[in-house]
Amino acid sequence: MKIKEIIRGWYQKEGVSSILKNINWLVLDRIIRMVGGLLINAWVSRYLGPKNIGIWDFSVSVTSFFLIFSSLGIERVAIKNFVEVSHEENIKNFSTLLSLRIIISIVSFLGAGFLLQYYAENDIEKIVIGWLVASSILIQVTEVITFDFQANLLSKFTVISKTTGFILASLVKVYLIIYNYELTYFIGAFLLELFVGSLLLLYHYFKLRKPVYFSFSKQLFQEYLHSFLPLLLSAFAYTVYTQIDQVMIGRMIGDEALGVYSRAVKLFMISTAIYTILGSSLFPELTKQWKKGINSLNSSYERISSMLTGISYVGVFFTWILADLVIDILYGEAFAGAALNLKILMISAIFQYNGGMRGNYLILTNKRNIIMISSFCSMGLNVLLNYLLIPKYGTNGAAFASVFTVFFTAFVLNFFFKKTIVIGLAQLRSFFMIYFIRKVFKRN
Incomplete structure (x- = not known):
């Protein structure tokens, strides 16, 4: 009984239960994506075959280089600026980060799209797929919201948003397989997952942080730019290694x-x-x-x-x-x-x-x-x-x-x-x- 009371007392300490719940949500997200993703991706792979999967994965791999550039590589710095700050500072940080990410994401999208078009060598299908996959960079600008949620132990809203998108896209993929759709439609399902996840992230942010308004900080903008290059180089090196x-x-x-x-x-x-x-x-x-x-x-x-x-x-x-x-x-x-x-x-x-x-x-x-x-x-x-x-x-x-x-x-x-x-x-x-x-x- 004494041990039980000790465990309960430890669990009820300020911050401990919140941290554990936050970790549980992150683990749940990993499990859902590992198990569900494995089964759905296996079915999609069987249906599309090695060549189509190869075309898709090549576009994703090339886009990943530009995605890491658009993500700025400053996650730890950003999270630090969201920890236990006032509502005004939170909004200022979010607005500045979002502005920077949008600017760099547009450049990254164009870079990925044109490079994939060059690699496509006038193959219209590959050109279309390349630009579609590259557009995923633009959809993911709302990832800056996840920094706020991580910093304040609110990862459950990230998991709910992304898991909803994942489940919906998985159902769409099953439909596409049953009714014999082509590769391009599966790219659409991939983008749908990201789009739904992004919309829900925005919904939760506006709900939790209302009132939400735009408040740009030149000082913060310069701080992120200053941190951008060294952290980006390390992140880019890792992406090159993995892709x-x-x-x-x-x-x-x-x-x-x-x-x-x-x-x-x-x-x-x-x-x-x-x-x-x-x-x-x-x-x-x-x-x-x-x-x-x-x-x-x-x-x-x-x-x-x-x-x-x-x-x-x-x-x-x-x-x-x-x-x-x-x-x-x-x-x-x-x-x-x-x-x-x-x-x-x-x-x-x-x-x-x-x-x-x-x-x-x-x-x-x-x-x-x-x-x-x-x-x-x-x-x-x-x-x-x-x-x-x-x-x-x-x-x-x-x-x-x-x-x-x-x-x-x-x-x-x-x-x-x-x-x-x-x-x-x-x-x-x-x-x-x-x-x-x-x-x-x-x-x-």
């Missing part, structure tokens, strides 16, 4: 190969989503240990790295056993090549999980310059490896490029800096689960 393989496959091999490979990437992203949930949950513990001192931080880092590495081993094991069956069930024989792509990609999950908390460690110890260097190393290495391996090994070459890139930037790079050797050694021991082996021997 360049698909762009290069589309250009070097063709749409059909890209369609097959991108299905493996979609499945692999489930492991990334799981890591994101685990990582966000474990970061507070790392922060707590940092406050106790560097030795506590190092010990906690190795413990977390060992635990996450162990989880990755389980994921890789089951992926290698079940990949062929899963690809066949979800996508069919036309996408059979995705199974080997997925098996290779999953090897990188070991290094991703093993060194995933590395960035958080570097932030806590104020070594942000190493994060920047790592981002650009991953971008440059990945582009180089894709250029060398895709012509020789096809899509499997792209998968190997991802594995080598994560291995180098998340593990090997630690030994290039004196300040991160301690991280590299901890991760090396984590590969062999030394932390838990020691615990077992101590008990015995």
